[in-house]
Amino acid sequence: MTGSRSPDLHDLVVVSHRLPVTVDDTQPRWADRIGDGTATLGPAVAARGGAWLGWAGGVNASTAWFEHEGLRLHPVGLSHSDVLDYERGYCAASLAPLYQGRVETPEFRDQWRVAYQRVNQRFADAAAALAAPGGIVWVHDYHLQAVPALLRRRRPDLRIGMSLHAPFPPAELFVQLPTRAQTLHGLLGADLIGVPHPRAAATVLELAGHLLQLAVRDDAVTIEGRRVTVGSYPLSIDAAAIELLAADPSVRARATGIRAKLHGARTALLAVNRLDPAEGIEQCLDAYATLLGTGRLDPDRTVLVEVAAPDGPDTTRRERVRARIDRRVAQINGEHARVGHPVIHYLRRSPPLRERVALYLAADVLLATPLSAGTATTAKEFLAARTDDTARLVLSEFTAERLPGVTSVNPHDPDALLDAIAAAAAETGIRSANLSATRQRLHSQDMDSWVGRFLHALAAPPLRTDGDPRYVAIGTPH
Structure with missing residues (x-):
């Protein structure tokens, strides 16, 4: 990741549903949301000179970038219909119940699915415009599962990571998702997928082989000539x-x-x-x-x-x-x-x-x-x-x-x-x-080492299926 580039481009871009700050009438401050893994990542990303894309909350809020303690933050705007159909609809009423083991019954509506794809495309476009050539884009959680594949279509030069912090559903529940194949394809746009539990990593690999008929070997899936590694990266704390x-x-x-x-x-x-x-x-x-x-x-x-x-x-x-x-x-x-x-x-x-x-x-x-x-x-x-x-x-x-x-x-x-x-x-x-x-x-195994471990694995050169000796395999670190 060297060479001349615009100062407005970044070698590391983190993409999450919400920004890691709370913005009010005074000054932004680091968010502190219980159970929100991305809220605690901000200082670690700032220390690495990264930028962050995410929703700042509210409807039709400003999308002008700003800085907080060395981290450049780029808000992505959501309209009133986006909030209703994407956030409250598909994310909260379709995906959340399914990913949490059907403790409650998920609900599926075409209007919500369309909104989810539309908002994910908006995030992918914003990340494509912000990432430096050959840079890293790190996407977080089930709100943005379509982003890796959408981003790869525009920027195949990038190294793309995907971290799911919510529980990934077992295979027998995931297959109930009407957009199951599309969702898997979205995730597999990444080079490295991190999930909380080893069982979840095994499930992603199983689904890729069963639903998409892809070649699976050890901890990786081969898709479109690329090797996608899946591993367990449970979120840490400071x-x-x-x-x-x-x-x-x-x-x-x-x-x-x-x-x-x-x-x-x-x-x-x-x-x-x-x-x-x-x-x-x-x-x-x-x-x-x-x-x-x-x-x-x-x-x-x-x-x-x-x-x-x-x-x-x-x-x-x-x-x-x-x-x-x-x-x-x-x-x-x-x-x-x-x-x-x-x-x-x-x-x-x-x-x-x-x-x-x-x-x-x-x-x-x-x-x-x-x-x-x-x-x-x-x-x-x-x-x-x-x-x-x-x-x-x-x-x-x-x-x-x-x-x-x-x-x-x-x-x-x-x-x-x-x-x-x-x-x-x-x-x-x-x-x-x-x-x-x-x-x-x-x-x-604190937050900073967790970030470093994931980014180190993601930055490794990819394994290609054309036998080119310049490429080596990514291994999930232990």
């Missing part, structure tokens, strides 16, 4: 930044204040989720209610802090989820709380990282039990913050990583979930060497 926050006197004082407001509870459980049925919130609430009702947890000495952050635009699907959770929280408090001592503190907002770290320090147990195979970033944040290694984590077995020292559970199994929560609550306060080792691993 562990060092979280540990610094956990040591900040004001954050620790905030944690002490939070704990004091829990009215002397001996055991404080915490769940930090997106307001989405795939997060397993309802299953955890049911398990908690059962534990209180059977006396396995003492309602006078136990409290649950449930954070359910709004997840994207309001849709009928999300309104139903919100209503169900509201009712369940009220019912549990009505049955088990006493005056001045609720058994559930329910926060329906998205606390910034500083406040989340204070919550992590105030809690004894974190419940991170998503129902499908994604990356539990809040679990990693919790472990990074708890440098005392005495807290406990109940973690869904469907998450991308195996973290030693935590309690792994199938959140679809009510009895197993009951036992896991009860066991974790009984073990608090005991220092764990396994948790210490896991926390150190989070530091060695």
Whole structure:
């Protein structure tokens, strides 16, 4: 990636549905959206001199570029119909339920599909105009699955990466997507596809061979004379930044204040989720209610802090989820709380990282039990913050990583979930060497190393099928 070029072109362009900043009437600031992997990438991309394409939010907003802490940001505009049909329609009501294991039934409409392709073309055109010759374009998540192939048609000189942070559905669910072949072709426009879990990587390879009749060997697919590598790249966190926050006197004082407001509870459980049925919130609430009702947890000495952050635009699907959770929280408090001592503190907002770290320090147990195979970033944040290694984590077995020292559970199994929560609550306060080792691993595999690992693999020369010895294979790093 050398030679003369326009200063307005970039060797690294990141493309995501949303920009990694929040823009308001004052100054832009780094976004801090729970479960949004791209929101934490901004500083790492800025450090590499990259540019970023994404929607800034709002309708028909300005598309003029601007800078934030060394990162050039290029907004992509969405119209009112785009927001309705692309974001709230195809992304939120068609793809999200399917990719989250059909916890709720997806809905498909031709109008939404057309809008999805139209918006993806707009993103691809913008990336093609911004990337330097021979540069890297890194596309993120299921909102933009058509972009890699659309971009390759215009700019075959580019190295294109695709990262899916949401759970990729198993093959038997993916084939229900009416645009399944088109979606796969879109993804395979990339040179490297990263997914959260090794099982998901195997699924992409299986689908490419079965649906598209492409040659699959080891960790790669051959398509149109190109080799596309598929690998597991579970999203990481900035562990060092979280540990610094956990040591900040004001954050620790905030944690002490939070704990004091829990009215002397001996055991404080915490769940930090997106307001989405795939997060397993309802299953955890049911398990908690059962534990209180059977006396396995003492309602006078136990409290649950449930954070359910709004997840994207309001849709009928999300309104139903919100209503169900509201009712369940009220019912549990009505049955088990006493005056001045609720058994559930329910926060329906998205606390910034500083406040989340204070919550992590105030809690004894974190419940991170998503129902499908994604990356539990809040679990990693919790472990990074708890440098005392005495807290406990109940973690869904469907998450991308195996973290030693935590309690792994199938959140679809009510009895197993009951036992896991009860066991974790009984073990608090005991220092764990396994948790210490896991926390150190989070530091060695932090956000910056995750970015570097993906970009290093993506920048490697491609393998061609014409036998040219100048080309070598990309290998998924371990």
